[in-house]
Structures are given as structure tokens and as C-alpha cells.
Amino acid sequence: MSVVARQGFKYSIIGYIGFLLGTxxxxxxxxxxxxxxxxxxxxxxxxxxxxxxxxxxxxYSNVKFFHKVDKDGKKQNMLSLSLxxxxxNFLIFSIIFFIIPFFxxxxxxxxxxxxxxxxxxxxxxxxxxxxxxxxxxxYKRIVVSNVFDNLFPKIANxxxxxxxxxxxxxxKIAFAFFFGMFALMFFGYIYYTNKLEKIxxxxxxxxxxxxxxxxxxxxYSFFGFLGTFGNYLAINNFMxxxxxxxxxxxxxxxxxxxxxxxSIPQLGLFNISAPIISKNLADGDMEELDRFHxxxxxxxxxxxxxxxxxxxxxxxxxxxxxxxxxxxLREYEPVVWIWGxxxxxxxxxxFNGNIISLSKYYKFNIIVMLLLAGLTIxxxxxxxxxxxxxxxxxxxxxxxxxxxxxxxxxxFNYIMFKVSPLTIEMIFVSIICTLxxxxxxxxxxxxxxxxxxxxxxxxxxxxxYIGNYFTKVFPIENYLNKDFIKSIFKFK
Numbered sequence: 001m002s003v004v005a006r007q008g009f010k011y012s013i014i015g016y017i018g019f020l021l022g023t024x025x026x027x028x029x030x031x032x033x034x035x036x037x038x039x040x041x042x043x044x045x046x047x048x049x050x051x052x053x054x055x056x057x058x059x060y061s062n063v064k065f066f067h068k069v070d071k072d073g074k075k076q077n078m079l080s081l082s083l084x085x086x087x088x089n090f091l092i093f094s095i096i097f098f099i100i101p102f103f104x105x106x107x108x109x110x111x112x113x114x115x116x117x118x119x120x121x122x123x124x125x126x127x128x129x130x131x132x133x134x135x136x137x138x139y140k141r142i143v144v145s146n147v148f149d150n151l152f153p154k155i156a157n158x159x160x161x162x163x164x165x166x167x168x169x170x171x172k173i174a175f176a177f178f179f180g181m182f183a184l185m186f187f188g189y190i191y192y193t194n195k196l197e198k199i200x201x202x203x204x205x206x207x208x209x210x211x212x213x214x215x216x217x218x219x220y221s222f223f224g225f226l227g228t229f230g231n232y233l234a235i236n237n238f239m240x241x242x243x244x245x246x247x248x249x250x251x252x253x254x255x256x257x258x259x260x261x262x263s264i265p266q267l268g269l270f271n272i273s274a275p276i277i278s279k280n281l282a283d284g285d286m287e288e289l290d291r292f293h294x295x296x297x298x299x300x301x302x303x304x305x306x307x308x309x310x311x312x313x314x315x316x317x318x319x320x321x322x323x324x325x326x327x328x329l330r331e332y333e334p335v336v337w338i339w340g341x342x343x344x345x346x347x348x349x350x351f352n353g354n355i356i357s358l359s360k361y362y363k364f365n366i367i368v369m370l371l372l373a374g375l376t377i378x379x380x381x382x383x384x385x386x387x388x389x390x391x392x393x394x395x396x397x398x399x400x401x402x403x404x405x406x407x408x409x410x411x412f413n414y415i416m417f418k419v420s421p422l423t424i425e426m427i428f429v430s431i432i433c434t435l436x437x438x439x440x441x442x443x444x445x446x447x448x449x450x451x452x453x454x455x456x457x458x459x460x461x462x463x464x465y466i467g468n469y470f471t472k473v474f475p476i477e478n479y480l481n482k483d484f485i486k487s488i489f490k491f492k
Contacts, residue, residue: 014143018150019264025158026257032323033165034250039115040157040178041253042246045237046112047122054089054127057224058082059134061217066138069207077202079135079193084203086127094120111241118175125186132189136196144192148185156181227366229373232401236380236394243384244391251328252391255335261311262343265303273351278358289355290419297350297421298429302474304347305433306464308340310457313440317453335395342399345406350421352409361416368408375401425473432467436460 030037062082069078097120101107112119133145160178163169193199208214233256241249273296280289315336319326356365379400383393414420440459446452468474 014146014150018146018154019260021151021158022154023257023261025154025161026254027318027322029158029323030161030250031254031326031329033161034254034328035245035247036164036171036174036250037157037161037253038241038246038248038250039171040160041237042111042241042249043115043119043122043175043178044153044157045231045234046241047119047126049231049234049238050093050119050123051126051130052225052228054086054093054123055130055225055228056085056089057221057226057228058085059130060224060227061221062131062134063138064220065217066135070138072207074202074207076200077204077207079131079199080201080203081205081208082131082135083128086124086131090124090127093123111246112238118179122179122182125182129182129186129189132193136189136193139196145189148188152181152185223363223366227369229370232372232376232398235373235376236398239377239380239384240391240394248391251332252335252394254329255332255339255391258311258315259336259340259343262304262308262340263347264307265300266347273354277351277354281355281359286418289417293350293355293419293421294423297348298423298425298474300347300350301344301426302429304344305429306461308344309433309437309460309464311336311340312437313456313460314453317449317456320449321453332391334392338392338395338399342395342402345403348421348426349406349410352406352413352421355413355417355419356409359417361412364412365409368405368412371408372401372405375404428471428473432464432471432473433460436463436467439463 059082062078065078066075069075097116101113107113129148133149136145156178159181160174163177164171164174190199205214208217236252237249240252273292276292277289280286280292315333316330319329322329353365356362376397379397380394383389383397387393389396410420410422437460440456440463443456443459446455465476468476
């Protein structure tokens with residue numbers, strides 16, 4: 001088995017383990033105390049939202065220019081100067097952070113200011129880790145970094161929560177454990193990078209000054225920096241924590257964990273698709289790209305729609321098995337409907353963004369990501385300040401901004417490349433799933449919630465299978481057979 005195949009397989013396994021750990025914890029453990037969970041889910045996303053202002057896209061340049069500096073024997077020089085730049089940027093960022101209250105006194109009322117003792121050091125650690133993450137990826141080693149980035153944050157959340165809720169320890173001790181996991185991740189990155197190739201710090205600037213290489217490096221970093229503002233989830237966590245409180249933030253995070261189940265088919269697909277997209281673009285084979293785009297998008301949409309349908313009919317009964325019977329979650333059931341529909345549309349548009357980012361029009365992707373961030377913030381402010389919708393307003397904001405973001409990319413790709421992810425089969429999938437959900441909802445409900453949780457989604461699956469059998473919109477038989485199952489365990 002090749003290195004890429006081994007790494008890809010292990011990467012997927014770690015990804016699914018992390019996904020299951022996070023989802024199970026969010027549904028069955030964290031609802032015991034939404035307020036404390038909300039604090040944990042405020043700290044990390046807020047730090048992640050601030051990290052780009054420290055990294056400034058330097059991590060992306062460590063990938064872009066690695067081949068060049070490696071050829072010239074200066075990769076250790078690039079790594080060293082990148083880490084030094086992070087430290088300098090963080091000092092400047094911290095100075096600005098502490099100066100802001102002199103010009104805007106209300107800044108001290110933000111939760112980010114009140115818990116700056118943990119957020120600022122976390123920003124520094126995550127910034128360093130971002131450099132190491134991209135740098136080590138050049139060695140085609142992605143599994144260890146995935147353990148750090150995927151599992152460690154979930155262990156930090158789960159461990160801190162358990163220390164506080166189950167062991168009745170103080171919040172300070174819980175936060176110390178939380179921060180300690182990221183400190184361990186940072187030192188783990190140092191150890192792993194040194195294991196791949198011994199770190200030899202070299203802070204000489206001569207190489208970067210030659211032929212004004214630093215200008216090219218800085219320019220690419222800047223565009224990478226602009227492309228990091230599309231993290232609407234971190235924006236939502238931050239704004240909910242500030243405007244609605246930590247309890248609402250905890251509820252939001254739990255609902256997100258549930259809705260993210262719809263995106264399971266998407267895991268790893270874009271990494272696999274990237275080489276195919278690149279080849280089609282390089283060859284100018286837009287017909288093949290369009291065919292591949294439609295096929296992949298339909299697969300994502302069909303599988304996502306099936307999962308969404310099961311979640312819709314099973315959600316009311318699933319909450320009965322959550323702590324406190326999930327009463328607060330059931331109050332926000334419309335969030336699942338609204339947000340889930342937006343995620344479904346996102347799946348239907350496939351790898352639109354990848355096509356743009358891998359083409360010569362990659363800068364356009366940056367523009368629409370900035371639009372997504374700006375629209376999300378503006379809509380969040382409107383719904384939070386002018387309505388009483390609370391999390392439903394956040395869901396509407398997310399749905400509107402994400403849909404706008406995807407529609408723009410669909411139109412752009414059709415104009416520039418004559419490719420589109422949309423097919424008539426998607427309409428049939430929507431009709432079949434809508435009918436299946438409707439029938440499952442109107443069917444009799446038993447007194448036993450466990451029976452309802454099993455039988456209602458089972459009805460949905462049966463009806464979708466029957467509908468698909470007659471319409472032939474998706475080739476289920478290609479996946480439900482012995483040969484396909486065997487192929488899952490082959491890595492060549």
C-alpha cells in the first residue's frame with residue numbers, strides 16, 4: 001500500500017472517530033449543562049476566529065513555496081522565520097487588543113475580554129500549530145496532524161466538561177485541562193515535526209531578500225489570509241455567546257452536532273476529488289468535469305437527504321433520551337429544519353468552491369467567502385437586535401448567507417466553465433424524501449419512544465427505497481452489493 005493510500009485511509013478513520021466522539025458527546029453528555037458547554041464552545045471558536053489575524057496566511061505559503069525552498073535547502077529557514085513572524089504578529093495583535101478599550105470602552109463588556117486570560121494564549125498556541133500543520137503536510141503525513149486537530153479539541157471539550165459536571169471540580173481546573181490539551185497539541189507538533197526532520201532554527205533573512213522573494217511570499221500569504229474569513233460557524237458561536245448567553249450557545253452547538261450528521265457523506269470527498277478537478281481544468285475537459293460534478297453532487301444530495309429525512313422524523317424521540325429529556329432542544333426544532341435544509345443545498349452544489357479555488361479564478365473564491373462572512377454578521381445582528389427569534393434567527397441568517405454563497409458560485413461556474421451541479425434527479429429526490437417524511441409523521445405514534453425512534457426512520461428508509469426503485473434517480477444497487485463492500489477494504 002502506498003504512503004498516500006495508508007495516510008488517506010488512516011486520515012478517514014481518525015476523521016470518523018472524531019466525528020462520532022463529538023456527536024455522541026454533544027447529544028448525550030453536554031446537554032447536562034448547556035451553560036458550561038456554551039462557555040467551552042465560545043472559547044475555542046472565538047480563538048479560531050482571531051487566529052487568522054495572527055497567522056495572516058503564512059501557513060498557506062509554507063505549502064505553496066515548500067518545493068522551492070526545499071530545492072534551495074532553505075525549508076528550515078522558512079519554518080523558522082514563519083514561527084518568528086507568528087510571535088511578532090501576536091505581540092502586535094495583543095497590543096491592539098489591549099488598546100481597543102481606550103477607544104471603545106464597551107469592548108470590556110465582551111465575554112472575549114472577560115476571559116482573555118485563556119483566549120489570548122490559546123490564539124498563540126493555535127497560530128503556531130497552524131504553521132506546523134501546513135508545514136508537516138508537505139511530507140505527505142496528515143494522520144498525526146489530524147489527530148491533533150480533530151481529536152484533541154474534542155477530548156479537551158469532553159474532559160473539561162466531565163471534570164466540571166461529573167467530578168464537581170471548579171471551572172478554573174476544567175479550563176486548565178482544556179487549555180492543557182492545546183498546549184500538549186503544540187508540543188506534540190514540535191516533537192512530530194522534529195521527528196520528520198530535525199528542526200534547525202535559521203532566522204537569516206538573506207534568502208528571502210534575494211530577488212524580493214519576501215514580496216511574493218507576503219502577497220500569497222495575504223490572499224490566504226483573506227480566504228480564512230468564511231468560518232460562519234465560529235462567527236455564530238461568538239455572536240450567540242455575546243448576545244444570547246452561554247446557555248443558548250450550548251444549545252446551538254448541540255443542534256449543530258446533530259445537523260452535521262447530514263454532512264457525513266461529504267467527509268474526505270473533496271480531498272479525493274481535487275486531483276480529478278485539477279486534471280479536468282488542466283486538460284480543458286469541461287464536459288467531463290460537468291459530468292463528474294453532477295454525479296458527485298447527486299450522490300452527496302441523495303445521501304444527505306436520506307440522513308436529513310431520518311433526523312427530521314426521529315428528532316422528537318431522540319431528545320427523550322437526552323439529559324433533561326431534551327426539553328430545551330425540542331423548543332428549537334425549527335432550527336434543525338431551517339439549518340438542515342441549508343446544509344442540504346450546500347451538499348447539492350457539490351465541490352463548487354474547489355473548482356474555483358483550483359482554477360485561475362481562485363481570487364473570486366476569496367471574494368465570495370468575504371461576502372459570506374459579512375452577510376452572516378449583518379444578518380445575525382439584524383435577527384438578534386430586531387427580532388425575538390433567537391437561535392431561529394441565527395438559523396435563518398446562516399441559511400440565507402450559505403444559500404447566497406452557493407448560488408453565486410453555481411452561477412459563476414456555469415458562466416466561466418459551463419459546468420453545473422444541478423440535475424433533474426435532485427427534484428425527484430426532494431419529492432420522494434418529502435413524501436417519506438410526511439407519511440412517517442402522520443403514521444401512528446406509540447407510547448414507547450424507543451420504538452418510535454426506530455420505526456419512524458425505518459419507514460422513511462423503506463419509502464425512499466421504494467420511490468427510488470421506481471424512479472431510478474440514484475443507483476443504490478451499485479452500493480448495496482458484495483463487490484462494493486469488499487472494495488471498501490482495498491487501498492490500491
